[in-house]
Amino acid sequence: MKKTMYEKIWDSHLVAEVPGQAPLLYVDRHLMHEVTSPQAFEGLRLARRKVRNPHSILATMDHCVPTKDRDLPIADPIAKKQIETMADNCEENGLNLYDMKNPNNGVIHIVVPEHGFVHPGMVVVCGDSHTATHGAFGALAFGIGTSEVEHVMATQTLPQQKSKTMLIQIDGELSKYASAKDIALAITGKIGTAGGNGHVIEYAGSAITNLSMEGRMTLCNMAIEAGARAGLVAPDEKTYAYLKGREFAPSGENWDKALAYWKSLPSDAGATFDTVVTLNAADIEPQVTWGTSPEQVTGITSIVPAPEDFDDAIKQQACANALDYMGLTAHTKITDIPVDLIFIGSCTNGRIEDFRIAAEVTQGTKVADKVTAIAVPGSYHVKKQAEDEGLDKIFIDAGWEWRDPGCSMCLAMNGDELTVGQRSASTSNRNFEGRQGKGGRTHLVSPAMAAAAATAGHFVDIRNL
Amino acid sequence: MQAYTKHESIAALMNRSNVDTDQIIPKQFLKKVERTGFGKQLFHDWRFNDDGSDNAEFELNKPAFKGAKILVAGDNFGCGSSREHAPWAIADYGFNTITSTSYADIFYNNCFKNSILPIIATKAQLASLMDEIAANEGVKFIVDLENQQLTTPAGNGFKFDVDPVRKDNLLKGLDDIGLTLQHTDLIDQYEAKHKQTYPWLWV
Numbered sequence: 126m127k128k129t130m131y132e133k134i135w136d137s138h139l140v141a142e143v144p145g146q147a148p149l150l151y152v153d154r155h156l157m158h159e160v161t162s163p164q165a166f167e168g169l170r171l172a173r174r175k176v177r178n179p180h181s182i183l184a185t186m187d188h189c190v191p192t193k194d195r196d197l198p199i200a201d202p203i204a205k206k207q208i209e210t211m212a213d214n215c216e217e218n219g220l221n222l223y224d225m226k227n228p229n230n231g232v233i234h235i236v237v238p239e240h241g242f243v244h245p246g247m248v249v250v251c252g253d254s255h256t257a258t259h260g261a262f263g264a265l266a267f268g269i270g271t272s273e274v275e276h277v278m279a280t281q282t283l284p285q286q287k288s289k290t291m292l293i294q295i296d297g298e299l300s301k302y303a304s305a306k307d308i309a310l311a312i313t314g315k316i317g318t319a320g321g322n323g324h325v326i327e328y329a330g331s332a333i334t335n336l337s338m339e340g341r342m343t344l345c346n347m348a349i350e351a352g353a354r355a356g357l358v359a360p361d362e363k364t365y366a367y368l369k370g371r372e373f374a375p376s377g378e379n380w381d382k383a384l385a386y387w388k389s390l391p392s393d394a395g396a397t398f399d400t401v402v403t404l405n406a407a408d409i410e411p412q413v414t415w416g417t418s419p420e421q422v423t424g425i426t427s428i429v430p431a432p433e434d435f436d437d438a439i440k441q442q443a444c445a446n447a448l449d450y451m452g453l454t455a456h457t458k459i460t461d462i463p464v465d466l467i468f469i470g471s472c473t474n475g476r477i478e479d480f481r482i483a484a485e486v487t488q489g490t491k492v493a494d495k496v497t498a499i500a501v502p503g504s505y506h507v508k509k510q511a512e513d514e515g516l517d518k519i520f521i522d523a524g525w526e527w528r529d530p531g532c533s534m535c536l537a538m539n540g541d542e543l544t545v546g547q548r549s550a551s552t553s554n555r556n557f558e559g560r561q562g563k564g565g566r567t568h569l570v571s572p573a574m575a576a577a578a579a580t581a582g583h584f585v586d587i588r589n590l
Numbered sequence: 591m592q593a594y595t596k597h598e599s600i601a602a603l604m605n606r607s608n609v610d611t612d613q614i615i616p617k618q619f620l621k622k623v624e625r626t627g628f629g630k631q632l633f634h635d636w637r638f639n640d641d642g643s644d645n646a647e648f649e650l651n652k653p654a655f656k657g658a659k660i661l662v663a664g665d666n667f668g669c670g671s672s673r674e675h676a677p678w679a680i681a682d683y684g685f686n687t688i689t690s691t692s693y694a695d696i697f698y699n700n701c702f703k704n705s706i707l708p709i710i711a712t713k714a715q716l717a718s719l720m721d722e723i724a725a726n727e728g729v730k731f732i733v734d735l736e737n738q739q740l741t742t743p744a745g746n747g748f749k750f751d752v753d754p755v756r757k758d759n760l761l762k763g764l765d766d767i768g769l770t771l772q773h774t775d776l777i778d779q780y781e782a783k784h785k786q787t788y789p790w791l792w793v
Binding site for chain 1: 606607608610613616617618621622623624625664665666669670671672673677692693694695696699700703704753754755756758767769770771773774776777780781784788789790791792793
């Protein structure tokens with residue numbers, strides 16, 4: 126039988142199918158951060174259970190960590206306790222933790238690929254919905270709840286229901302400055318935030334294979350924003366070249382064995398998917414969200430819609446609510462929307478490539494009056510790489526703040542946040558009400574678009590610069 | 591885990607779609623290391639005014655919905671972040687049943703780990719339930735998981751589908767980890783084979 130990549134990974138990880146119980150799936154890698162794990166460790170302790178495979182876990186601190194003045198104690202006592210609890214839990218269980226002072230520290234979904242901890246064909250979980258990022262390597266990677274974090278620690282398995290499969294086929298050439306982020310937003314705009322519910326997406330086509338590994342990570346990262354459990358890209362020469370030589374990548378004889386296995390993973394020609402969606406890369410303009418859901422998105426040359434532009438009554442109401450919250454008037458040109466704060470960073474767009482393109486757009490410019498712009502590298506390694514390339518100077522000379530790594534303004538848990546009514550151009554992944562601070566107004570964009578908005582003080586079509 | 595039993599309870603109406611987990615429990619409350627006490631912060635930014643008083647405009651603050659155990663909400667409930675703090679907050683507030691046309695996958699899974707039954711209705715069924723509550727705020731519905739039956743005074747109830755394994759676990763209040771650990775021998779066998787097939791993962 127012809128199989129999709131998802132079916133191959135599923136079949137090879139099936140531990141048991143006991144009648145009357147959900148299929149039990151083996152987990153190869155378990156990623157952790159401080160927010161969704163403490164209650165799982167507590168559960169283990171109460172039940173006197175142990176972590177089954179400590180070597181399968183890589184942990185970091187990212188959500189609550191300050192991105193400046195890191196030498197000072199964390200001011201928020203509750204966040205401080207959460208950080209300390211993470212350190213204690215990892216020490217007690219013998220887990221590999223990149224704490225705030227560690228040179229490997231950063232956002233979990235940035236750090237893990239940097240060290241080659243995820244390989245093609247693995248099942249990877251984390252108490253974080255953006256675990257989907259690692260599908261860029263052809264691994265089945267998905268977010269889980271804290272009860273499941275505890276389950277995986279105790280058993281190295283998860284009871285799972287098999288997902289449906291969705292193929293998103295994107296061929297053609299992206300226009301200059303259109304990026305993986307724009308593809309991800311365009312997909313969410315097309316199928317909606319519930320469009321992928323119950324599915325695992327496989328992204329295929331020339332526009333996908335042309336993406337760098339960083340771009341594939343950005344794309345898979347936002348599979349969850351389209352409702353999908355996970356996103357997958359078939360491994361290829363770019364994947365192997367990225368992994369080779371990294372700390373946790375196989376080496377020597379094991380490299381050859383692993384490579385042979387990885388090459389068997391792509392979906393068989395003629396394998397069938399439950400759902401197929403196609404997009405033409407050439408049609409994807411730089412995207413900007415205008416509302417409070419990632420599906421409320423449009424191209425830079427477009428206008429903010431009015432409720433009556435939608436046929437569906439629920440979407441009309443959602444549009445009216447979003448315009449009210451966002452303080453926008455229907456039919457305003459996207460390029461006429463002013464911005465107050467620019468954020469480049471997050472597990473979506475906090476990689477070296479993101480800072481390179483943003484620096485290219487920023488070079489020789491100044492941040493507009495009354496605009497604050499912050500660049501938050503996804504990890505200390507990204508930060509150092511950028512500094513080695515002189516990118517930090519470009520940002521600083523233009524009036525940007527150059528910070529230490531963390532999730533920062535993506536979800537605003539660490540004190541970096543918007544104030545009421547403040548409007549951001551953000552390279553993060555969610556524009557929900559209050560996501561970046563109560564009353565804050567978020568527009569999701571690519572790093573190049575964010576950088577261009579910093580200079581102009583409003584959104585601009587970077588293709589015209 | 592608490593066993594789910596048949597009950598007759600007030601059904602609260604939340605006529606909004608795509609309610610995300612950031613709204614259910616905003617991020618400023620995710621710093622705790624315990625899993626209890628999140629009910630006070632459920633829907634915090636909608637539920638309270640800036641001075642901390644109740645927002646009278648917010649639907650769950652209506653006196654008629656006080657003590658509700660059933661939440662009837664619009665499409666794609668629980669989208670966004672994987673935070674289990676969302677079902678913890680919902681359960682801690684007092685809800686044990688949600689009815690919507692669809693749920694985000696991770697949220698749906700998380701409900702079953704916390705004695706919450708997420709019922710899936712058709713669009714028409716959901717619309718009838720919403721109309722019935724709107725016309726008679728404070729109305730009580732009966733949820734019978736054993737027979738997979740929702741019953742309402744105006745006759746808008748229906749039989750609902752639920753995965754038999756999840757149903758059984760909810761009814762018995764079974765802990766998933768305990769169930770899985772009964773298969774430790776199978777996990778050991780799988781792992782022994784895994785070490786041979788993928789030796790590079792065990793270096």
